[in-house]
Amino acid sequence: MKSKQADQSRNTLLQAAFCEIHRKGYQAASIANILQDTGLTKGALYHHFPTKQSLGLAVVKEVIGENLAKLLCDPIRQSEDPVEALLYLISHIDRKVAPDFVMLGCPLNNLMQEMSALDPEFKASLNGILKRWRDTVEWALITGQKRGDIRSDVDAKSAALFIVSAWEGCIGIAKNMQSNSAFKSCMKQLHSYVMSLCVK
């Protein structure tokens, strides 16, 4: 049996770690800073997570992965017209996330860029999340083909890979420019790319 209080502490730590990592990156994220935000101490942290790496991986799986699934995958998979749902997400994603998300970048992409070449465990975990997203987009395109919305000559797998890549690229560039309008302009072009996959 596990106590409610302990679970709450674990959650508090996860959330604070997510914020610190989102702002500074994983390597620059300081255990001391994370703890300062929570009011807890090292005793609590190292009780729930044996190492900083395990904390980071838990953030990836339980916070970033979950959020991305809820934000992007679920709406597409639950829609009767997945392509329309995808296009809607591309157009309106900026309204569905916190305003500082463009400034801080996509948590998934940030960590991929930082950690994939350094730590195979991070790479594997991040890749899993990415693949789920890619597969969802691919599924939307294939479903669109079956419904007659997407041209049959479109290679769904390649197109899905590109959509996800360009998406992350748009956030990344907008983050560097610290410009919300650049992000919207960029996503508009992605929208028109997806439209170009549709039957006339």
Place this chain on the structure above:
Amino acid sequence: MKSKQADQSRNTLLQAAFCEIHRKGYQAASIANILQDTGLTKGALYHHFPTKQSLGLAVVKEVIGENLAKLLCDPIRQSEDPVEALLYLISHIDRKVAPDFVMLGCPLNNLMQEMSALDPEFKASLNGILKRWRDTVEWALITGQKRGDIRSDVDAKSAALFIVSAWEGCIGIAKNMQSNSAFKSCMKQLHSYVMSLCVK
């Protein structure tokens, strides 16, 4: 008058710093590691660069900026058919860079993701490099419109922003997947996007 030997030392340090930063990122890049590669010591480094930040900024400006200009901007600006040059670069960029570039990612994008939200000087310098690239692509599209290759209803500025964003996105995702073939597949889609801007 400056000595040849001193300039060479400075260059050695810059190059070693670039490699270390490319592999680990700026924050995780260790002064000690950089020096170990060069055979020089802190005395030399801190004679040429007052701080780690100034070393990083010099790497951005003198190594990354120069390389990107030579690799991407110059071929487009010097071509009589800039759109063709752009398409050629998109198709063949993987042959023009070291084989580990896909594995380590684009040095410019890596630093943008890591540093833009943390350090305004890095942000400004990286943004300058990015803008030069964006402007080059925009110029290629506008020139293409004048030549009748690109549709006149294309918003060159937005399209250029998207092309650069998607480009970096492709490298980023391929880096995470550690897959050269994914990169090529992704760039192929970018190629078809640019083709979709051309007159039939």
Place this chain on the structure above:
DNA sequence: TATAATATATACCGACCGGTATGGATCCGT
């Protein structure tokens, strides 16, 4: 060649890092 300026090496510093050891508080099944 004497001298001043430049260039590099070495030893050292305080700050911060992730991690550990240990003791106390709290909860929980019996």
Place this chain on the structure above:
DNA sequence: ACGGATCCATACCGGTCGGTATATATTATA
């Protein structure tokens, strides 16, 4: 209510970090 497990706080450790002070070697100038 008692004993054991879970949960958390405190103090501390070795190591690494960027940076500095200083002495020495090299080079440029006169």
